[in-house]
Amino acid sequence: MASHRRAKQPGRTRVTVLTATAAAAVALTSQAAQAAPQPSKNEVKEKVDKLYEEAEKATEKYNGAKEQQTRLQKEVDALQDKVARGQDELNTLRAGLGTVASAQYRSGGLDPAVQLFLSSDPDTYLDQASALDQLGSKQTEALTEIQSKQRTLAQQRKEAQAKLGDLADTRKELGTKKREVQTRLASAQKLLNSLSAKERAALKKDESRANRASARADLGKAVPASGRAAAAFAAGQSKIGTPYVYGASGPNSFDCSGFTSWAFAQAGVGIPRTSQAQANAGTRIYSQSQLKQGDLVIFYGDQHHVGFYAGNGQILHAPRTGTVVRYESINNMPFQFGVRI
Structure with missing residues (x-):
């Protein structure tokens, strides 16, 4: 048969001791928190000055990223303008060759090489000597120029794309550096706000004194x-x-x-x-x-x-x-x- 003995309750004396101990611990913790010394005005100023120095370091990195962004943007714009002009020139060359082909067609026969050009990429056959042999000198010159222009455009587009990637990375870095500066400045302001009104006034007075000294500077x-x-x-x-x-x-x-x-x-x-x-x-x-x-x-x-x-x-x-x-x-x-x- 199972035993149903009642668990022994702690004595009143023991409960009192435990309660008193807990109360004492809370009181000591509270006193320790109250006794924690507040940083002095000079200590706060030293920390704030250090944060300002760190903010300035980050500021110069921010300035560098901003300057790089401006430079890259100019380079990208210039490349995109170059690509646009090149495309216009290419379109003009193609239109000119198309006019020659139309004239040949109306006169009774379209040069097979021109016909091939108009139906596919000139890079496919310009490397074949047999195609060049069938062309007149003017057509050869036009097709060669078109091929060269296409290659140049492809290279410029590739370069512009790479610059756009660099620009995106720089903008990301710019944002990171800006947040770093703002974090340092916010921490400095928080420290200054922890001072009493009297201490903040004293720091302001120190700054005014420095400005007055500047006005009296002997060069x-x-x-x-x-x-x-x-x-x-x-x-x-x-x-x-x-x-x-x-x-x-x-x-x-x-x-x-x-x-x-x-x-x-x-x-x-x-x-x-x-x-x-x-x-x-x-x-x-x-x-x-x-x-x-x-x-x-x-x-x-x-x-x-x-x-x-x-x-x-x-x-x-x-x-x-x-x-x-x-x-x-x-x-x-x-x-x-x-x-x-």
Whole structure:
């Protein structure tokens, strides 16, 4: 016979101890969460500056992809125009040969080779000497030209198709780089929003102080590197106070390389769009003491930032998101070399 003994219930003392232990654990967890230190204003600023630097790296890659997209689009358009013109020329040549064939037919006989051409692809029989022997010199010349035009068109169509594939890949890369920049900027903004109103005001005050320092920058007796460097630098000076916006190339907002390329364009000089490409656009100068006003200055090992040398250890540049075009010390970032355009 099965036993129906009742399970032993835990004693009141044990339940009380367990309840008390659980309550204590919850309380300790709550206290630990409350005691977790909030990052200071300086710590947040350090993280935000790092995110802005990463965003600028991604921005220059975005600029490179955008520049490549523009170049590829121009090449595709040119090839498609070439194909269209070639097709028109081919149609004209075919129409001309058709007119000859009509005349032969009306005069009592259609040349067998022309008849063959009109009923199939000329590539099929132009390689056969017997067909060429039956043609007159003008017809031979016309058919040869048509064949050549067809081959050229086929090659141009193939090239255009390849360029279209490259263009599609570049557009995809462009979207990826844009999202990367936006992610970094959004993370930076989230960190800034975690600060108190007082701390955000303090950071804003620091930026205002940097702008005031820029207005008082002493450029010494700076000598321009050349007439065009002087013109580009003067154009850059006219944009002091203009906001930094990633991917922007003026005239109402700039990123770092957008600022320098725009300024040189005002001097009638075309330079590449990205900082890495600008690093190879002229003669490199590795000693700061040899820099002259209007020289480009390249920063960071991966060359993701560029500005103008202004003189007396100062640079003129578009620093980063949240700032404006201004003067700053050349020592604020890791200098790599100058570039004389």
